[in-house]
């Protein structure tokens with residue numbers, strides 16, 4: 001089976017002296033729910049940015065869903081971010097002037113669906129994340145947990161095989177975190193979506209199929 005994520009010999013240097021990634025190798029199989037842990041400065045965000053096509057490695061190769069990422073090809077990177085990957089962030093990154101439903105539908109603006117089709121899909125996803133009754137609310141009118149659910153629905157709208165999450169429970173209280181983790185796990189089980197989640201939250205680690213630890217720019221376990 002082609003892995004969801006395949007990283008070979010990836011180096012990322014910040015001259016003159018920082019080696020943020022030092023020959024990282026990593027394979028995540030399709031359908032896995034993986035926690036990426038490690039101390040501050042160990043290279044987690046750098047790796048996530050490279051996987052997401054936001055930063056490029058100095059050396060090495062990255063494959064997402066069987067396609068080698070071509071960091072020199074801007075169109076390929078845009079397609080990767082729109083179709084192959086979903087993103088969930090610590091601070092939700094919702095657009096404040098758009099309603100929940102408009103936020104969820106937003107990524108489809110750049111595809112070819114009509115407005116009706118976009119709204120229909122967004123509405124279905126809001127139902128899936130338990131927010132059918134919040135479709136017309138603005139981010140400022142929602143709790144942190146609700147905003148994160150909206151962001152999760154947005155990450156799903158193009159039905160990507162892989163979701164990258166950066167501290168998705170970092171701004172939530174414990175009870176709300178538990179609900180968000182359960183939602184991510186449910187999506188993983190029901191849709192087979194692969195998750196790679198950078199986290200300091202032991203509850204995410206406990207729920208994961210596997211925990212990958214980084215230390216000083218290397219994967220150690």
Ligand SMILES: Nc1ncnc2c1ncn2[C@@H]1O[C@H](COP(=O)(O)OP(=O)(O)OP(=O)(O)O)[C@@H](O)[C@H]1O
Pocket residue numbers: 014018019020038039040041042043044045046047
């Ligand atoms: N733009 C940059 N310029 C120079 N050094 C950088 C830059 N970005 C990151 N680094 C360095 O690269 C190393 C890895 O940083 P990175 O942000 O990937 O770590 P992290 O594990 O995500 O940390 P945290 O848990 O605090 O987010 C650190 O030593 C950091 O100081």
